[in-house]
Amino acid sequence: xxxxxxxxxxxxxxxxxxxxxxxxxxxxxxxxxxxxxxxxxxxxxxxxxxxxxxxxxxxxxxxxxxxxxxxxxxxxxxxxxxxxxxxxxxxxxxxxxxxxxxxxxxxxxxxxxxxxxxxxxxxxxxxxxxxxxxxxxxxxxxxxxxxxxxxxxxxxxxxxxxxxxxxxxxxxxxxxxxxxxxxxxxxxxxxxxxxxxxxxxxxxxxxxxxxxxxxxxxxxxxxxxxxxxxxxxxxxxxxxxxxxxxxxxxxxxxxxxxxxxxxxxxxxxxxxxxxxxxxxxxxxxxxxxxxxxxxxxxxxxxxxxxxxxxxxxxxx
Amino acid sequence: xxxxxxxxxxxxxxxxxxxxxxxxxxxxxxxxxxxxxxxxxxxxxxxxxxxxxxxxxxxxxxxxxxxxxxxxxxxxxxxxxxxxxxxxxxxxxxxxxxxxxxxxxxxxxxxxxxxxxxxxxxxxxxxxxxxxxxxxxxxxxxxxxxxxxxxxxxxxxxxxxxxxxxxxxxxxxxxxxxxxxxxxxxxxxxxxxxxxxxxxxxxxxxxxxxxxxxxxxxxxxxxxxxxxxxxxxxxxxxxxxxxxxxxxxxxxxxxxxxxxxxxxxxxxxxxxxxxxxxxxxxxxxxxxxxxxxxxxxxxxxxxxxxxxxxxxxxxxxxxxxxxxxxxxxxxxxxxxxxxxxxxxxxxxxxxxxxxxxxxxxxxxxxxxxxxxxxxxxxxxxxxxxxxxxxxxxxxxxxxxxxxxxxxxxxxxxxxxxxxxxxxx
Numbered sequence: 001x002x003x004x005x006x007x008x009x010x011x012x013x014x015x016x017x018x019x020x021x022x023x024x025x026x027x028x029x030x031x032x033x034x035x036x037x038x039x040x041x042x043x044x045x046x047x048x049x050x051x052x053x054x055x056x057x058x059x060x061x062x063x064x065x066x067x068x069x070x071x072x073x074x075x076x077x078x079x080x081x082x083x084x085x086x087x088x089x090x091x092x093x094x095x096x097x098x099x100x101x102x103x104x105x106x107x108x109x110x111x112x113x114x115x116x117x118x119x120x121x122x123x124x125x126x127x128x129x130x131x132x133x134x135x136x137x138x139x140x141x142x143x144x145x146x147x148x149x150x151x152x153x154x155x156x157x158x159x160x161x162x163x164x165x166x167x168x169x170x171x172x173x174x175x176x177x178x179x180x181x182x183x184x185x186x187x188x189x190x191x192x193x194x195x196x197x198x199x200x201x202x203x204x205x206x207x208x209x210x211x212x213x214x215x216x217x218x219x220x221x222x223x224x225x226x227x228x229x230x231x232x233x234x235x236x237x238x239x240x241x242x243x244x245x246x247x248x249x250x251x252x253x254x255x256x257x258x259x260x261x262x263x264x265x266x267x268x269x270x271x272x273x274x275x276x277x278x279x280x281x282x283x284x285x286x287x288x289x290x291x292x293x294x295x296x297x298x299x300x301x302x303x304x305x306x307x308x309x310x311x312x313x314x315x316x
Numbered sequence: 317x318x319x320x321x322x323x324x325x326x327x328x329x330x331x332x333x334x335x336x337x338x339x340x341x342x343x344x345x346x347x348x349x350x351x352x353x354x355x356x357x358x359x360x361x362x363x364x365x366x367x368x369x370x371x372x373x374x375x376x377x378x379x380x381x382x383x384x385x386x387x388x389x390x391x392x393x394x395x396x397x398x399x400x401x402x403x404x405x406x407x408x409x410x411x412x413x414x415x416x417x418x419x420x421x422x423x424x425x426x427x428x429x430x431x432x433x434x435x436x437x438x439x440x441x442x443x444x445x446x447x448x449x450x451x452x453x454x455x456x457x458x459x460x461x462x463x464x465x466x467x468x469x470x471x472x473x474x475x476x477x478x479x480x481x482x483x484x485x486x487x488x489x490x491x492x493x494x495x496x497x498x499x500x501x502x503x504x505x506x507x508x509x510x511x512x513x514x515x516x517x518x519x520x521x522x523x524x525x526x527x528x529x530x531x532x533x534x535x536x537x538x539x540x541x542x543x544x545x546x547x548x549x550x551x552x553x554x555x556x557x558x559x560x561x562x563x564x565x566x567x568x569x570x571x572x573x574x575x576x577x578x579x580x581x582x583x584x585x586x587x588x589x590x591x592x593x594x595x596x597x598x599x600x601x602x603x604x605x606x607x608x609x610x611x612x613x614x615x616x617x618x619x620x621x622x623x624x625x626x627x628x629x630x631x632x633x634x635x636x637x638x639x640x641x642x643x644x645x646x647x648x649x650x651x652x653x654x655x656x657x658x659x660x661x662x663x664x665x666x667x668x669x670x671x672x673x674x675x676x677x678x679x680x681x682x683x684x685x686x687x688x689x690x691x692x693x694x695x696x697x698x699x700x701x702x703x704x705x706x707x708x709x710x711x712x713x714x715x716x717x718x719x720x721x722x723x724x725x726x727x728x729x730x731x732x733x734x735x736x737x738x739x740x
Contacts, residue, residue: 066405067426155564155565155566172565174568176569177568179720263512263514267720267722268713282398282401283706283709284703
């Protein structure tokens with residue numbers, strides 16, 4: 001007598017879906033550790049950024065805080081007042097011109113100087129000298145820049161002396177005091193002081209473009225400008241977009257240069273959003289209106305920051 | 317976002333002050349606990365005085381008043397203003413505060429500074445020795461400790477070269493002198509007026525000064541009255557000088573220091589300026605010969621002339637727990653001896669009517685200025701007005717439009733009046 005056993009599929013003792021094996025539970029200290037590392041930064045950001053911002057937003061919803069002992073909720077009245085104030089829209093217009101022109105000029109000058117410093121046609125020593133000269137405006141603080149240009153553009157200053165000596169003008173030009181020229185003059189100063197940021201960023205980008213791309217384009221018969229447009233610009237585009245967005249944010253907020261050169265004048269031709277807001281707070285003591293104005297600028301900056309971050313994420 | 321953070325900084329400052337308040341004026345001592353009373357005295361004066369000058373006076377005060385100590389909180393003018401604004405909001409203002417007349421109205425509205433009239437009455441203080449008191453609703457809130465007056469400075473050499481024998485005493489003579497100086501050619505101009513909107517005090521010191529020198533006013537019953545004949549004549553006079561191209565170029569963004577520089581460098585024949593700059597002008601151009609005289613009045617005016625001034629004022633915090641001790645310090649600085657001493661080291665004129673600063677005896681220019689000061693009266697109608705600096709700025713903007721030919725003088729004054737009225 002024999003018994004045979006039929007081979008069949010092995011049956012699990014408990015039929016049903018298999019459960020993944022849970023990783024061993026981390027000890028409490030390991031789980032908390034990352035939060036401890038980021039805690040100082042989070043604390044600083046909350047204290048230095050979040051709390052003041054929330055307070056300013058809250059203040060913008062009250063009637064004149066700080067100056068009144070018991071301010072009452074005013075809803076969006078401060079925003080309505082700001083947005084219907086012609087001085088605010090004049091400041092918006094001036095800021096848009098100042099920022100738009102500055103960013104475009106920064107890009108053009110920065111690109112031109114970066115290409116000059118990257119060219120193989122110049123020797124190392126020459127490049128080093130130009131690099132120092134070109135970066136100088138970036139090394140000065142805003143106060144120095146303002147004083148320097150106030151002296152240069154003074155009606156009795158160096159620029160007018162050169163123009164008159166060269167026979168280019170027969171009268172003293174009031175660069176910063178003429179309502180027809182002042183906005184262009186402060187924009188020029190801002191362009192002068194800001195282009196090195198672009199120059200250095202683009203120079204770093206240019207030095208990172210592989211040579212073989214240019215060689216391939218040359219083999220394909222591309223001219224110098226075709227190589228620039230089809231190789232250089234696309235390779236630099238991520239840098240250009242990033243620094244242009246940052247520059248828009250920085251320039252929109254420019255305060256010290258305007259305040260120290262023209263104070264928003266003559267009349268109101270160089271009034272920017274920053275000077276407009278400052279005057280509301282520290283000259284008119286309208287802290288709630290100033291808060292509302294600041295929040296509007298903040299929202300604008302956040303929109304730009306949103307696109308900047310989204311662009312950065314898309315790149316990654 | 318900087319604007320937001322700028323506002324946020326103020327908020328944080330206020331919050332910090334509020335959070336740190338130990339009740340009453342910031343950090344006063346506790347006499348009840350048996351210790352000394354420590355008065356905090358915030359001001360911008362110490363950095364502008366010779367080293368140890370103010371501290372030395374405080375040491376003398378402490379020696380004369382055992383049990384009271386003074387802690388000086390010193391900083392530049394702008395910082396002192398911002399700290400005082402924040403302290404007023406948070407109720408942590410120093411016990412004794414250095415004040416500019418332009419701040420008084422706003423601090424009174426906030427209930428931040430106390431009524432000095434009551435303290436003077438309580439301590440039987442002789443008010444007649446005070447040259448001026450800044451009052452709101454008939455109560456004194458600020459006492460000018462020393463005054464920096466603004467007479468007319470004239471460049472002797474330029475006037476002589478232009479054939480002008482003496483500094484002008486009325487507007488016609490001034491206009492004539494300005495024309496002759498400008499006619500010398502080159503970079504020379506007759507007059508200089510700083511109208512920068514960053515620091516619009518040129519409206520007070522260089523424009524409205526003409527009005528006050530002729531006994532005019534810009535107020536009626538404490539309210540704006542910019543459309544009156546005196547103000548209109550003043551603005552028309554300034555515009556006449558502008559249109560005749562007698563004013564140094566760059567005026568619309570020029571600041572006070574630029575004005576002094578133009579005069580010091582001999583490019584301008586006449587300017588209205590603070591006596592405090594005499595030493596600076598002498599140091600920067602020892603060869604410059606200049607005189608000081610009263611600001612020209614309108615033709616035919618024979619009354620007393622108002623002379624613009626800026627003050628180092630003093631007040632006491634409403635939240636101070638030691639108001640009586642604080643007033644002792646105020647009295648100390650205002651008595652004849654100490655007020656003379658402070659005025660002497662500050663090159664200013666005393667707030668005590670009987671005090672005479674040392675420099676008046678030793679220097680002909682200061683003596684001349686002191687005679688002008690005594691012959692006239694200190695005039696600054698911006699003192700005590702709400703948002704005084706903003707009033708100057710809005711007037712300045714309207715004046716700039718007028719000088720630029722964008723509106724008539726009448727339109728300017730109507731617009732400025734409307735702008736000012738909103739703040740009262």
